[in-house]
Amino acid sequence: MDFSVEYLQLDQLRQLQSERLVNLVVYLQEKSDFYKGKFTESGLSLSDIRSIEDISRLPITYKQDLRDYYPFGLFTVPKNELQRIHCSSGTTGKPTVVGYTKEDVDLLSEVVARSLHAAGARPGMQLHNAYGYGIFTGGLGLHYGAEKLGMSVLPISGGMTTRQVDLIIDFQPEVLCCSPSYALTIADEFSKRGISADEISLKYAVLGSEPWTELIRHHIEKKLGVHATNIYGLSEIIGPGVSMEDFEEKGGSYIWEDHFYPEILDPITKQPVPFGEEGVLVITTLTKKAMPLLRYWTNDITSLYYDKNAKRTMVKMKPILGRADDMLIVRGVNIYPSQIEEVFSHIKGVVPNYYLTPIEKEQMCVALHIDVEIDDELVTAENLTINSGEYLNFTENFGKSIENEIKRRVGITTTIKIHAQDSLPKCEGGKINRILKAK
Ligand code: DLL
Numbered sequence: 001m002d003f004s005v006e007y008l009q010l011d012q013l014r015q016l017q018s019e020r021l022v023n024l025v026v027y028l029q030e031k032s033d034f035y036k037g038k039f040t041e042s043g044l045s046l047s048d049i050r051s052i053e054d055i056s057r058l059p060i061t062y063k064q065d066l067r068d069y070y071p072f073g074l075f076t077v078p079k080n081e082l083q084r085i086h087c088s089s090g091t092t093g094k095p096t097v098v099g100y101t102k103e104d105v106d107l108l109s110e111v112v113a114r115s116l117h118a119a120g121a122r123p124g125m126q127l128h129n130a131y132g133y134g135i136f137t138g139g140l141g142l143h144y145g146a147e148k149l150g151m152s153v154l155p156i157s158g159g160m161t162t163r164q165v166d167l168i169i170d171f172q173p174e175v176l177c178c179s180p181s182y183a184l185t186i187a188d189e190f191s192k193r194g195i196s197a198d199e200i201s202l203k204y205a206v207l208g209s210e211p212w213t214e215l216i217r218h219h220i221e222k223k224l225g226v227h228a229t230n231i232y233g234l235s236e237i238i239g240p241g242v243s244m245e246d247f248e249e250k251g252g253s254y255i256w257e258d259h260f261y262p263e264i265l266d267p268i269t270k271q272p273v274p275f276g277e278e279g280v281l282v283i284t285t286l287t288k289k290a291m292p293l294l295r296y297w298t299n300d301i302t303s304l305y306y307d308k309n310a311k312r313t314m315v316k317m318k319p320i321l322g323r324a325d326d327m328l329i330v331r332g333v334n335i336y337p338s339q340i341e342e343v344f345s346h347i348k349g350v351v352p353n354y355y356l357t358p359i360e361k362e363q364m365c366v367a368l369h370i371d372v373e374i375d376d377e378l379v380t381a382e383n384l385t386i387n388s389g390e391y392l393n394f395t396e397n398f399g400k401s402i403e404n405e406i407k408r409r410v411g412i413t414t415t416i417k418i419h420a421q422d423s424l425p426k427c428e429g430g431k432i433n434r435i436l437k438a439k
Contacts, residue, residue, distance in 0.1 A: 001110075001113055001114075001117070001148070001149060001150075003114060003117065005258050006114065006254070006256075006312040006313070006314060007311075007312055007313060008258070008313055009313065010313055013257070013258065013313060013314070014051075014052055016258055017052040017257065017258070017261055017286060018050070018051040018052045018053075020258075020286035020287055021049060021051070021052050021054075021055060021261070021284070021286060022049055022050065022051075024284075024285075024286060024287075024292055024294075025046055025049045025058070026046060027076070027292070028076065028292060028294070029046055031076035031077070032074070032076050032292075034065070034069060034073065034074055035059075035294065038059040039059075041059075042059055044057060044058070044059075052261065055261065055263065055284060055295065056263070056272060058284070058294045058295055059294060059295065060265075060270060060282065060294075060295045060296075060297055061293050061294055061295060061296045061297065062296075062297050063096060063236070063297070063299070066096040066097070066236065067093065067094055067096065070094050070096075070097065071097040072097065072099065074291050074293075075099045075290055075291050076289070076290065076291065076292065077099070077101055077289060077290050081101055081290070082099045082100065082101060082290055083100055083101055083102045083104070083105050084099070084100040084104075084105055084140075085097060085098070085099050085100070085135075086098050086100070086135055086136070086137045086140075086235050086239065087135040087136075087235065088234070088235040088236060095135070096235065096236060098137075098235050098236055098290075098291055099290040099291050100290050101289040101290045103289050104238075104288055104289050104290050105144065107238060107259060107287060107288065108137075108141055108144060108145070108238050108239055108241065109144040109145050109147070109148040110145075110148065111145070111238060111241035111242070111256050111259060112141050112142055112144060112145020112146070112148070112239075112240055112241040113145045113146070113148040113149040114241070114244070114256060115145065115206070115231050115240070115241045115244035115256075116142075116145055116146060116149050116151070116175070116206060117149060118229070118244045118245070118246045118247070118254065119175075119204050119206045119227070119229045119231070119244065119245070119246075119247050120175075120203065120204040120227050120229070120247035120248075121146070121149060121151060121174070121175045121204055121206070122149075122151075123149055123150030123151065124150065124151070125151050125152075125173075125174040125175055126151060126152045126153075126154065126171065126172070126173040126174055126175065127142065127146040127151050127152070127153045127154065127173060127175045127176075127177060128154050128156060128164070128167070128168055128171070128173040128175065128176045128177070128202075129142050129143055129146065129153050129154060129155055129156060129157075129177055129178075130156055130157065130158055130164060130176065130177065130178035130182060130186070130429065131157070131158065131177055131178055131179075131209070131240075132157055132158045132429065132430050133155060133157045134157075136235075136430075137233070137235045137238075137239025137240060138209055138239070138240055139155065139157055140239075141233070141238075141239035141240040141241065142177050142206070142240060143155055145240075145241060146175075151175070154167065154171060154173065157429070158178065158179075158182060158428070158429020158430050159428055159429040161185055161186060161189050161428070161429075162189065164186055164189075165186060165189045165190060165193070168186075168200070168201065168202065169195075172201035173201060173202060174201060174202060174203045174204065175202070175203070175204045175205070175206065176202050176204070176205045176206070176224070176226065177205065177206040177207065177231070178205075178207065178429070179207065179208070179209045179210050179427065179429075179430060179431055179432065180207040180208070180210065180212035180216045180217075180220065180228070181210065181212070181216075181426075181427035181431070181432035182427045182428075182429050182430065182432075183205055183207055183216075183220045183224070183228070184216060184219060184220060184352065184353065184426070184427065185426045185427050185428070185429075186224070187219065187220055187223035187224050188223075188422065188426065190223060190224065191223055192422075196225075197222065197223060197224060197225030198225055200224055200225050202224050202225065202226045203225075203226055203227065204226055204227050204228075204229070204247060205220060205224060205226040205227070205228040205229070206229055206231050207220070207228055207229070207230060207231065208230055208231035208232050208233070208240060209231075209240070209430075209431055210431045210432060211319065211320050211321065211322050211336070211337070211338040212230070212319070212338070212341075213319065213338055213341045213342050213345060213352075214342075214345055215341055215342070215344050215345035215350075215352045216228075216341070216352045217250075218345070219351070219352055227247040229244070229245040229246070229247050229250065230244070230245040230253055230319060231243075231244050231245075231253075232244070232253055232317070232320065234298055234300075236293060236296055236298075237260055237283050237285055237293065237296060237298070238259075238260070238285070238288070241256065242255065242256065242260050242283065243255040243256065243260075243316075243317055244256070246310075246311065246312075248311075249307065249309065249310065249311070251307070252305065252307060252316040252317060252318050252319070253316060253317055253319075254310075254312055254314045254315070254316055255304075255314060255315055255316070255317055256314065257314050257315060258286070258287075258314075259285065259286055259287050259288075260283050260284070260285060260286070261283065261284040261286055262281060262282070262283055262304060262315065262317065263281075263282045263283075263284075263295065264277065264278070264279040264280065264281060264282070264302070264303060264304055265279050265280050265282050265297075266279050266280075267279060267280050267301075267324060275304065276303055276304065276305055277303055278301060278302065278303045278318075278321070279301070279303070280297060280298065280299060280300065280301060280324060281298045281300045281301070281302050281317065281320075282295050282296060282297055282298065283295075283296050283298060284296070299323050299324045299325060300320045300322075300323055300324075301320065301321040301322055301323070301324060301327075301336070302317045302318050302319070302320050302321060303317070303318050304316065304317055304318075305317075305318065319338075320338075321336045321338055321339070322336030322337060322338050326435065328356070328358055328365060328368070328435070329365060330358070330365050330366070330367060330368055330412040330413070331364075331365070331366055331367075331412065331413070333410070333411050333412050335368075335410055335412055337356055337434045337435060339410050340354070340356065340368075340370065340406065340410070340414075341354070342409075343402075343405055343406050343409050343410060344372070344402075346405065346409070347401070347402055347405055348378070349374050349375045349377075349378035349398070350372060350373075350374060350375070350402070351372070351373040351374060351375050351421055353372070353373045353424050353426065354370060354371060354372040354373070354424070354434065355370070355371045355372075355424065355434055355435075355436050356368050356369070356370055356434055356435050356436065357369040357370075357371075357435075357436045357437070357438050358435070358438060359415070359438060360438060366413070367412070367413040367414060367415060368412060368413075368414045368415075369414070369415045369416075369417070369438075370402075370406075370414050370415070370416050370417070371417050371419055371424055372402070372416060372417075372418065372419065372424075373418075373419045373420065373421050373422070373423065373424055374395075374398065374418055374419070374420070374421065375421055376420070376421045379391065379394075379420070395418035398418055399416035399417065399418050400416075402414075402416045403415065403416050
């Protein structure tokens, strides 16, 4: 595979993006009733778009537009030119549907292959693909990308953790991919069997589809003996492989901006924020054929930056803080679950298995109840045994110290309940939902 585009000089990259944007607008004017209508509505003429700098003149596209034109209204090719159909993984309302031509499937394979390569995977390695296969883009997306890179794939999909671990032991794959919360479940199963990191064949874990923090990375890397890197994407744009962390750099992910042009907009004013500031990630698909999208409002909160130690020229994004939908407002303070997880990383002994339950009074969230596990070793270290009065005393004090730390760092009131390790439900495959409804 040729990776040279990832190293283009910035002016060459802008040139490429500009050409692609101009072509895209012409294509949409011709093929998309939806966008043709939007252009007319806003008085935009094709000659207004001459370079990538003009992107902010284009209309924003929202998930609601996809719902309004369900199922195929935003497609720009006839049905007989499609090669694949996927849907978003949303659990409420109608799914959002995305179509792929053969070229689009090739694009998905290319960006995932590039992502796997950045994650450390190389041709000839074996991928244990525990992403769900089906209408979710994770399983097939990683599968096609791995094959494109020249890897072999075990298409195991999610679930049945004991079998996953049996097959990792027997087949000795170098690369694992799944959601970070499921990687934790797999790692726990290895620990339960007394198998240490240096006895596991895995070297790289390519994890995404949900927000995660350094706390989870630390646990997975320690228990599985891998480089764990972050893969981001969404069905509407392509699936996995919109952005990817490099295994030697970490900390943020390159956006494959030769295909997916990013902007960060203010969630309220919908205007671009100054470079480097946080806001909603909005993406334009520069090269897609069956369902190109202009300035798609991902609803994911992040910021862009250039890393001075970066190997590639492309812009990086910080880990997603959360979806704007998942934001909780606790007595007026906006908070994402990942911020709580981040606080845990400062407290020794917390295991990243936790659930948040908003406590409401008069339809207002006034506090968060948090169930969280602590490391068995901490209990042993303190010479405490579960169920003894001493343990209860210890957990109460430990809980109080977490409550204080959260108050100090994010400014909200919480009530913490400490649980023994492995006692809360684990991720059984796929995305985890850490926010529970109050009973
Ligand atoms: O989750 C595509 C994917 C598959 C990405 C496998 C990575 C790996 P959807 O089901 O459409 O697509 O969900 C997209 O998931 O808007 C984010 O809110 C969230 N998400 C995806 N990757 C990450 C990540 C796939 N690395 C939605 N970090 C997105 C945080 C993520 N959130």
